[in-house]
Amino acid sequence: xxxxxxxxxxxxxxxxxxxxxxxxxxxxxxxxxxxxxxxxxxxxxxxxxxxxxxxxxxxxxxxxxxxxxxxxxxxxxxxxxxxxxxxxxxxxxxxxxxxxxxxxxxxxxxxxxxxxxxxxxxxxxxxxxxxxxxxxxxxxxxxxxxxxxxxxxxxxxxxxxxxxxxxxxxxxxxxxxxxxxxxxxxxxxxxxxxxxxxxxxxxxxxxxxxxxxxxxxxxxxxxxxxxxxxxxx
Numbered sequence: 001x002x003x004x005x006x007x008x009x010x011x012x013x014x015x016x017x018x019x020x021x022x023x024x025x026x027x028x029x030x031x032x033x034x035x036x037x038x039x040x041x042x043x044x045x046x047x048x049x050x051x052x053x054x055x056x057x058x059x060x061x062x063x064x065x066x067x068x069x070x071x072x073x074x075x076x077x078x079x080x081x082x083x084x085x086x087x088x089x090x091x092x093x094x095x096x097x098x099x100x101x102x103x104x105x106x107x108x109x110x111x112x113x114x115x116x117x118x119x120x121x122x123x124x125x126x127x128x129x130x131x132x133x134x135x136x137x138x139x140x141x142x143x144x145x146x147x148x149x150x151x152x153x154x155x156x157x158x159x160x161x162x163x164x165x166x167x168x169x170x171x172x173x174x175x176x177x178x179x180x181x182x183x184x185x186x187x188x189x190x191x192x193x194x195x196x197x198x199x200x201x202x203x204x205x206x207x208x209x210x211x212x213x214x215x216x217x218x219x220x221x222x223x224x225x226x227x228x229x230x231x232x233x
Contacts, residue, residue: 001026004056005033011052013144014153015044016095017117019069024095024156032057040064044116046071046140074143075116075131077109083128090120090129096155115152171213178209
């Protein structure tokens with residue numbers, strides 16, 4: 001990340017809501033630094049956020065682009081426990097691991113960790129999640145603090161590290177399974193009269209092994225370790 005992108009990232013509220021059109025706040029910061037994105041695409045930051053980004057970039061202050069949403073009070077996700085079916089889809093969607101639960105067990109939101117990103121809403125198959133306004137008339141940075149932004153950024157960074165580690169471990173298990181099958185190829189093809197069938201199975205397993213190895217290496221090296229930082233005005 002360039003120094004400019006790092007400064008822009010520090011100035012974002014770290015809700016990781018994707019409303020800017022990028023997968024996370026870091027992606028948006030890098031796009032702004034490269035001139036691929038405007039400074040008015042972050043509804044959670046509101047008008048104050050645009051002003052901060054304009055100061056850093058030297059660009060003219062702009063009104064929020066309505067295509068990305070409107071500035072408003074901060075909400076917190078609440079799960080209706082009577083309707084939750086324990087599908088875990090919201091756990092996967094939450095960028096800060098603010099939702100806890102397990103498969104076929106009721107989920108709940110840890111309010112201090114929720115950024116109000118709303119990413120859990122569209123994935124819920126039974127519409128048992130709603131947002132509650134927790135800041136009244138306060139919007140943008142008036143509804144969010146530097147401390148909350150730092151905490152959200154750290155939780156998102158650690159979640160990213162955990163997901164990369166879990167992906168690498170999954171691909172390692174697949175690779176071990178493919179190696180085991182390749183080592184037992186004779187047993188797997190016992191009774192097959194056609195030598196071409198044995199060769200076909202070897203090719204299939206070797207291809208699967210190569211794919212698993214490539215995915216594991218990609219998971220390990222993707223983006224490098226996430227580094228938590230701080231938001232500053």
